[in-house]
Amino acid sequence: MNLLLFGATGMIGRATLLESLRDPRVRSVLAIGRRASGMKDPKLREIVHEDLFDLSAVQDEFAGCDACCYCLGAASHGMTEKAYTRLTYDLTLAVASSIAAVNTRIAFCFLSGDGADSTERGGTMWARVKGKTENALLRMPFRAFIFRPGYVQPLDGIRTRVTHYRLLYAALRPFYGLLRRLSPRHVTDTRRLGRALVAVGLFGHDKRILGCEEINALGER
Numbered sequence: 001m002n003l004l005l006f007g008a009t010g011m012i013g014r015a016t017l018l019e020s021l022r023d024p025r026v027r028s029v030l031a032i033g034r035r036a037s038g039m040k041d042p043k044l045r046e047i048v049h050e051d052l053f054d055l056s057a058v059q060d061e062f063a064g065c066d067a068c069c070y071c072l073g074a075a076s077h078g079m080t081e082k083a084y085t086r087l088t089y090d091l092t093l094a095v096a097s098s099i100a101a102v103n104t105r106i107a108f109c110f111l112s113g114d115g116a117d118s119t120e121r122g123g124t125m126w127a128r129v130k131g132k133t134e135n136a137l138l139r140m141p142f143r144a145f146i147f148r149p150g151y152v153q154p155l156d157g158i159r160t161r162v163t164h165y166r167l168l169y170a171a172l173r174p175f176y177g178l179l180r181r182l183s184p185r186h187v188t189d190t191r192r193l194g195r196a197l198v199a200v201g202l203f204g205h206d207k208r209i210l211g212c213e214e215i216n217a218l219g220e221r
Helices: 011-022 059-064 081-100 123-139 163-182 190-203 213-220
Strands: 002-006 027-031 043-050 067-070 108-111 142-146 152-153 187-189
Touching: 002 011, 002 059, 002 108, 011 027, 011 067, 011 190, 059 081, 067 081, 067 190, 081 123, 081 152, 108 123, 108 190, 123 142, 142 190, 152 190, 163 187, 187 190, 187 213, 190 213
Parallel strands: 002 027, 002 067, 027 043, 067 108, 108 142, 152 187
Antiparallel strands: none
C-alpha cells in the first residue's frame, strides 16, 4: 500500500506515521504538511506545503496513493464556530476534494471524535462541525471511513503540543490500563489508533464509522 498522510506532526498523525513505517504491508508513505515531521525512513517522503487549502501544485502525487489517513485537527477550546469550521470542515473538504479530483479509488480515513453529531443540529459546537464534516466526506466519490476515538493515551514517547492535554495525559498514564478495562468503548491509545487507521487503509471495513471498540480490535497485534 502507498499511504498518504496529513497531520504527521500531531499526536495521532505521528502515531500513524510510526505504525505505517513499522508495517511491512505499507510500501511507501507520503506525508504532506506545513512542517516536516523530523523522522527519517527509506519508506517516507515528505512534502512541506504551506497552504493546505490549495494543493494544486502537489495534486498529481495523490493519483498513486491507495489510502489517505487524515489526522489534521484543532482543539475547539477558545475558538469561535467560524474559526473552528474553517480548520475542521473547510480545510478537510478542500483536501478531500483535491484528492478526489485525481483518485476516487482511495480509502480516506478521517480522524473525528467520540460524540460527533451526525444530525449537525446539537448544542455542542465542535460536535456539530465534526458531524457536518463526516457527512460531507461520506458523500464524496471515494470510500470514506470515520474514526471516533474517545480518550487517547499517548504511547511510544509521543507528546501533544497542547500544554493542558499534556498534563492530563501524564496524570492519567498510570491508570490507563484500568480506564481501558472500565470503559473499553471510550478509551484507546495512540498505538492502537495508528494501527487501526493503517489497517482500514489497507483492507477497508464493513462499518463506515468506527468507535473505540472497533479501533481497539483492529489495533491489537
